[in-house]
Amino acid sequence: MSQYVARLGQRLPRPPHRIRFHGAARRPRRVAMLSVHTSPLDQPGTGDAGGMNVYIVELARQLAEHGTQVEIFTRATTAGLPSRVELAPGVLVRHIDAGPYEGLAKEELPAQLCAFTHGVMQAWAGHRPGHYDLVHSHYWLSGHVGWLAAQRWGVPLVNAMHTMAKVKNAALAKGDTPEPAARVIGETQIVRAADRLIANTAEEAGELVRHYDADPARTAVVHPGVNLERFRPADGxxxxxxxxxxxxxxxxxxxxxxxxxxxxxxxxxxxxxxxxxxxxxxxxxxxxxxxxxxxxxxxxxxxxxxxxxxxxxxxxxxxxxxxxxxxxxxxxxxxxxxxxxxxxxxxxxxxxxxxxxxxxxxxxxxxxxxxxxxxxxxxxxxxxxxxxxxxxxxxxxxxxxxxxxxxxxxxxxxxAGFGWDAVAASTLEVYADALHDRRRHLRSAHG
The missing domain is CATH 3.40.50.2000 (Glycogen Phosphorylase B;)
Structure with missing residues (x-):
């Protein structure tokens, strides 16, 4: 699947030589968040929508509450969708045309990564340089788009796998279909390319290191959260x-x-x-x-x-x-x-x-x-x-x-210990570390 991105990358301009980071010293002003195969606007529990959808929506909202704007890029799955939808103040969802709107299985999405990446780059082209300070991709498919986008924009890439092929294949249910080797290769590439990897638990961080040779120093553990205002005992x-x-x-x-x-x-x-x-x-x-x-x-x-x-x-x-x-x-x-x-x-x-x-x-x-x-x-x-x-x-x-x-x-x-506010604060720390390392490397490169 990286070949789809590589071909597109040959047609894109190189990032500017001088990179400027905006906003507070330790936090990005605006993050491009990528979710290729499932929209944060989809109903969880249908199709491929599940916990990751909830994760992206709640995290984006809380990041905006903390002062970091989020633009979520996702594939349009229905004709006539608006190109942009405000999910919450400071959170924008961008629908990208990539492949048929309906009936496209997740396994067929690698062939649409080139089209999706092109749509992301078109959106970026309408902004001044430095519009996005960081890319946060979710799942390995988004990671491949994020890999190219981060390189072209000269910003850090933070990736969250959510699930991993090697882990799923080691615990298959009877009659379930193994994840393909192409996904394993794709995940390995993203692990190497990302400035930071976010794991849900210490066990998942260990699996990234054990199965994909991830760098422990670039792997952070941030537990997902729960909306404690919506999910509560209420009236019993x-x-x-x-x-x-x-x-x-x-x-x-x-x-x-x-x-x-x-x-x-x-x-x-x-x-x-x-x-x-x-x-x-x-x-x-x-x-x-x-x-x-x-x-x-x-x-x-x-x-x-x-x-x-x-x-x-x-x-x-x-x-x-x-x-x-x-x-x-x-x-x-x-x-x-x-x-x-x-x-x-x-x-x-x-x-x-x-x-x-x-x-x-x-x-x-x-x-x-x-x-x-x-x-x-x-x-x-x-x-x-x-x-x-x-x-x-x-x-x-x-x-x-x-x-x-x-x-x-x-x-x-x-x-009660799993509120989204704490998740967003921890995620911002991961962003800050990635930005700090990028600045340090830029200073070293320019003497």
Missing amino acids: RAAARARLGLPQDALIPLFAGRIQPLKAPDILLRAVALLVDEDPALRGRLVVPVVGGPSGSGLARPERLHKLAAKLGVSDVVRFHPPVEQAELADWYRAASVLVMPSYSESFGLVAVEAQACGTPVIAAAVGGLPVAVRDEVSGFLVEGHEPAAYARTLRRFVTGGLTDRMGESAARHA
């Missing part, structure tokens, strides 16, 4: 259940997120089937909401999961719901007895923190960043492996209801 579980039409005395294990093998919603269904087999009387007070849509560009119902529910004999207790807006999602969290995240891989697990912020404990796989997001035996439980029986045993602890309330209070306290 009973009120949330009333609003959603859920029975007050039900055991409600919730799955929320994209329906894909990586997220493993099938494990929850299999665990529920085991619970019902062990205690048939439980069926009458069990509701299992699956809130989310299928991954990818398709909008079809998640037929495989529907068929699995029927095969397991739990169709009567499983309720499939399409993705919902953040305000309603908070109600689903509040209404749940427990959130279940049996994922095979999670760079962090933002959904887990959102649920805890609403006062709901979490049962999660002990993978990736989930041991950071969930405090084991305090705000929830971490489960080793992916055996449905292990999840069934843990779910059984919530049957009586008292554990939900006790752990829910601890969960809310735990999540």
